[in-house]
Amino acid sequence: MERLIHQDQTYCVPDRSIFDNVYLIRDILDISRLLGIKTGLIFLDQEKAFDRVEHEYLWKVLEIFGFNPGFIGMIKVLYCEIESVLKVNGGLCAPFRVYRGIRQGCSLSGMLYSLVIEPFLNKLRSHLSGFNIPHANASVYLSAYADDLVVMINTQEDVNVLTAILNDFQILSSTKVNWTKSEAILVGEWGGGQPSLPGGLAWKRGGFKYLGVYLGTNEFLNKNWEGSVEHVKGRLSRWKRLVLKMSYRGRTLVINNLAASSLWNRLACVDPPTNLLANIQAQLVDFFWDGLHWIPQSVLYLPKEEGGQGLVQLSSRAAAFRLQFIQRLLTGPRDLVWRSAASGLLCTVKGLGLDRALFLMDTKMLDISGLPMFYRGLFKIWNVFKNKTKAIKQYTGCWRSLWYMAGDWTSPV
Numbered sequence: 001m002e003r004l005i006h007q008d009q010t011y012c013v014p015d016r017s018i019f020d021n022v023y024l025i026r027d028i029l030d031i032s033r034l035l036g037i038k039t040g041l042i043f044l045d046q047e048k049a050f051d052r053v054e055h056e057y058l059w060k061v062l063e064i065f066g067f068n069p070g071f072i073g074m075i076k077v078l079y080c081e082i083e084s085v086l087k088v089n090g091g092l093c094a095p096f097r098v099y100r101g102i103r104q105g106c107s108l109s110g111m112l113y114s115l116v117i118e119p120f121l122n123k124l125r126s127h128l129s130g131f132n133i134p135h136a137n138a139s140v141y142l143s144a145y146a147d148d149l150v151v152m153i154n155t156q157e158d159v160n161v162l163t164a165i166l167n168d169f170q171i172l173s174s175t176k177v178n179w180t181k182s183e184a185i186l187v188g189e190w191g192g193g194q195p196s197l198p199g200g201l202a203w204k205r206g207g208f209k210y211l212g213v214y215l216g217t218n219e220f221l222n223k224n225w226e227g228s229v230e231h232v233k234g235r236l237s238r239w240k241r242l243v244l245k246m247s248y249r250g251r252t253l254v255i256n257n258l259a260a261s262s263l264w265n266r267l268a269c270v271d272p273p274t275n276l277l278a279n280i281q282a283q284l285v286d287f288f289w290d291g292l293h294w295i296p297q298s299v300l301y302l303p304k305e306e307g308g309q310g311l312v313q314l315s316s317r318a319a320a321f322r323l324q325f326i327q328r329l330l331t332g333p334r335d336l337v338w339r340s341a342a343s344g345l346l347c348t349v350k351g352l353g354l355d356r357a358l359f360l361m362d363t364k365m366l367d368i369s370g371l372p373m374f375y376r377g378l379f380k381i382w383n384v385f386k387n388k389t390k391a392i393k394q395y396t397g398c399w400r401s402l403w404y405m406a407g408d409w410t411s412p413v
Contacts, residue, residue, distance in 0.1 A: 001014065002016070004065055004118070006118070007335040007337045008143055008337050009114055011145050016333075020337050021148075021210070021337075025150055026215050029207065029216055031344055034345070037131075037187075040153045040184060040187070041150050041184070043150050044151065045182045050103075050109065053101060053173060054173055055079055120169040124162065128142075128158050129158055130152055135343065138340035140337075145211060155195065156195040158195070179200055183208050185203070186205060206220050212265050221271075224266045229283065236254070243287065243290045255284045255287060256312045260280075263280070263314070268325075271374055281315070285311070288311060319385075348370060348371070349367070
C-alpha cells in the first residue's frame with residue numbers, strides 16, 4: 001500500500017498515523033501565521049463516502065493500479081450480485097440489488113477506499129500550486145485521512161481547478177461533496193482580495209476542527225480542553241457507586257482505559273492549559289482512593305511488579321507523546337508527510353537555518369520564544385530527557401567502575 005498511496009494519505013497504510021495529518025495541518029497554520037504566508041485551507045466533507053463508491057469504478061481503479069485479474073476476481077466475489085433488505089417498522093422489505101458502496105467495518109474496506117480516492121488526489125497534486133514550505137524546499141498540496149480531505153489553495157485559479165477536478169470525479173465515482181458541512185479557512189493577508197468559493201462556502205478565520213482536534217489560533221486550541229475536567233468527572237461518576245466493590249486493579253482499569261484515555265488524541269497534538277492535567281489527575285486519584293488517600297501518589301504510578309498499581313500519570317504520558325514525536329521526526333520514515341513542515345518551523349530559530357540539528361545543541365542557549373507553544377514545550381521535555389539520560393549514564397558508569405576495581409569483569413550493569 002505504501003508504494004501505491006502517496007504519503008499525504010494515511011488511512012490504512014502501514015507506518016502512517018492519523019496524527020501525521022493533524023501534525024501537518026497544525027504546522028502549516030503555524031508557519032502561515034509566523035512567517036505571514038497567505039494560504040487557504042478547504043476541508044471537503046464527502047457525503048456517505050464509502051456508500052457511494054461505484055463498483056465498476058472500483059474494478060477499473062484496481063486494474064489501473066496493476067492488481068492481477070485473480071485478485072480482482074476475489075474482490076468481485078464479495079461485491080457482485082449482492083442483495084440487501086431494509087427493516088421498516090419491524091418488517092423486512094423485498095431484497096434489492098446493490099451496485100455501489102464499500103462495506104464499512106470490513107478490514108479490507110479501508111484499503112479499497114484509499115485506492116479508490118487516490119486518482120482524484122493525484123490529479124489535485126498535479127494541478128494545484130500547493131503550499132510552499134520555506135527553508136524546506138518542499139510543497140504540500142493536501143492532507144487526507146480516508147474521505148477527510150483538506151486542500152491547500154493560494155489563488156482563484158487553484159479554486160477553479162479544484163472545482164473542475166471535483167466535478168469530474170463525482171461523475172466517475174458517484175461521490176458527492178456536502179458543501180453545508182465543508183469549511184474554508186483563510187490565513188495571512190490577502191491584499192488582492194479573497195478567492196470566491198463554490199457551493200456557497202464562505203471563508204472563515206481562526207481555525208477549525210480536524211480529525212477530532214481543534215487547530216488554529218490560541219482561542220481555537222483552547223477549545224480542545226473546554227469541559228475536559230467535567231467530562232472526566234462524568235465518566236468516573238458512572239462507576240462511583242461500584243468503587244467499594246471494585247478491586248484496586250479494577251479501579252485502575254476504569255481510570256486508565258475509560259477516563260484518562262479520552263484525552264490522548266488531543267494531548268498528542270496540542271499542549272493543555274497550565275494546571276489542567278494536575279486538576280484532572282487529582283480527580284483520578286480521588287476516585288481510586290474513594291476520598292481516602294492511604295499512600296503517596298508517586299507509589300500508585302509505579303508498575304504492579306514494583307509495588308504500585310500502574311495508575312496513569314498524565315504529565316508523564318504527555319511527555320511520552322512529545323518524545324515519540326521527536327523520535328518520529330528524527331528517525332521516522334523518509335517520506336514522513338509533516339517532517340518538511342516541522343523543519344520549516346525549526347529553521348526559524350534564531351535565524352540559524354537548522355532543523356533537526358537543534359536537538360544536538362544546548363537548547364538553553366537558543367531563543368525559541370518565537371516558536372509555537374507545542375514546539376517550545378517539545379524542547380522543554382527534550383532538555384529534561386537529556387538530563388535524566390545523562391544522570392543515568394553517570395550512575396551506570398560509577399557502578400561499572402566499582403565492579404572493575406573489585407576485579408569482577410562480568411558486571412551485570
